[in-house]
Amino acid sequence: MTNFPVTGEPQSPTSEPADLDISVAHPARVYDYWLGGKDNFAADREAAEQAIAANPMIVPAVRTNRSFLRRAVRYLTGEAGIRQFLDIGTGLPSANNTHQVAQAVAPESRIVYVDNDPIVLVHARALLTGTREGATAYLDADLRDPGSILDKAAKTIDLSQPTALMLLATLQLIPDDAKPQEIVAELMNALAPGSYLVISHPASDILPEAMAEMQRRLNEHQREITTFRPRAEVSKFFDGLDVIEPGLVQVHRWRPDGDDVVPQEQDVTGWCAIARKS
Numbered sequence: 001m002t003n004f005p006v007t008g009e010p011q012s013p014t015s016e017p018a019d020l021d022i023s024v025a026h027p028a029r030v031y032d033y034w035l036g037g038k039d040n041f042a043a044d045r046e047a048a049e050q051a052i053a054a055n056p057m058i059v060p061a062v063r064t065n066r067s068f069l070r071r072a073v074r075y076l077t078g079e080a081g082i083r084q085f086l087d088i089g090t091g092l093p094s095a096n097n098t099h100q101v102a103q104a105v106a107p108e109s110r111i112v113y114v115d116n117d118p119i120v121l122v123h124a125r126a127l128l129t130g131t132r133e134g135a136t137a138y139l140d141a142d143l144r145d146p147g148s149i150l151d152k153a154a155k156t157i158d159l160s161q162p163t164a165l166m167l168l169a170t171l172q173l174i175p176d177d178a179k180p181q182e183i184v185a186e187l188m189n190a191l192a193p194g195s196y197l198v199i200s201h202p203a204s205d206i207l208p209e210a211m212a213e214m215q216r217r218l219n220e221h222q223r224e225i226t227t228f229r230p231r232a233e234v235s236k237f238f239d240g241l242d243v244i245e246p247g248l249v250q251v252h253r254w255r256p257d258g259d260d261v262v263p264q265e266q267d268v269t270g271w272c273a274i275a276r277k278s
Contacts, residue, residue: 025221027173028117032092034062039092039119047221054214055207061251061268065169065200067259068251068272070096072198075244075255075274076164077105082196084163086153086187088114088143089170093123098166099136107133112153114139143170144178146186162194169270171237172202173224184237193277196244199237200251200272205230207269234271241275248273 025047029040033048040048051058076082083106087098090113102109111130115121115138124138137156141149150159157163165187174180188197204211211228218226235248246254251272 024223025218026117026119027222027224027226028091028115028120030218030222031062031169032094034059035066035094037092037094039123043221047218050217050221051214054217055210055269057207057210057267057269058214061202061270062169064252064268065270065272066094066096068200068254069098069166069168070101071255071257072166072272072274073098073101073164074105076196076198077102077109080164080196080276082162082164083109084157084161085109085111085166086114086149086157086163086191087111087166087168088149088187089167089173090115090120090138091117091169092120099130099134103131103134107131110135110157112137112139112156114141114143114149114153116140116142143167143174143183146183146190150187150190159190160192162196163191164196164198165191166198168198168200168272169202171199172226172228175225175227181236181239185239188241188277191277195277197238197241197275197277198272199234200270201234201237202226202228203230203234203250203269203271204228206250206267211269231271234273238273238275241277243273243275 022041023043025043029044030048033040033045085098085102099111102111121140128136128138130136135156139149139152141152171180174183188195215226215228231248248271250268251270252268254272
């Protein structure tokens with residue numbers, strides 16, 4: 001297997017690709033702002049601040065989501081023995097990216113990142129820095145086209161072997177009429193038994209008034225429509241899979257390790273779970 005090629009030097013937002021529209025907020029860049037990153041533009045910062053005004057918990061929530069990613073990948077590599085990851089909705093490089101966490105535990109791990117934001121493509125080389133023993137690759141692709149993702153990912157990972165499908169803070173960008181549960185099912189059906197599904201998803205039923213206002217404001221500023229979902233809807237993504245303890249919980253309550261941003265007694269407006277395919 002070979003890496004999916006990525007060429008070109010990393011660039012800053014002052015050297016944007018030709019098809020990058022900086023006048024409209026993009027979720028990956030809004031998320032980058034919440035994480036304290038610098039790869040965002042005025043439109044992204046405006047949307048991010050509007051969301052913060054509606055729900056001040058959003059900043060600790062997204063940082064807690066990154067902490068969940070770290071814990072999830074450590075569990076998958078250290079306890080579940082997973083050595084392949086398909087991380088869709090990668091976003092901009094930050095601390096504790098999937099390949100960094102996985103390859104710190106198992107250097108031979110192979111990771112495929114997927115996103116469709118041009119600015120993420122610009123920074124893809126940063127994502128592709130991994131160990132000699134393993135592999136990392138980046139696909140410029142859309143979650144709405146799972147067949148294409150699977151075909152391209154097979155250049156780097158062996159789909160006949162167990163793989164972790166990572167969908168962190170991503171599925172809210174797929175509206176109900178695009179049938180997100182069918183998309184997830186198609187991806188999981190293509191993966192081998194022993195594979196895992198990892199999801200985190202903004203919650204519509206935790207601090208519901210603040211989340212409804214936040215969703216409204218984001219949808220005023222972003223081209224992509226955001227759909228927050230209640231726990232009952234998020235649970236449907238795991239139909240037919242064996243959910244790992246502690247089940248579908250708020251992101252800071254999935255196997256906390258003492259290094260969390262938010263105290264356990266507080267509410268974080270996101271659900272998460274990990275499940276195994278038998």
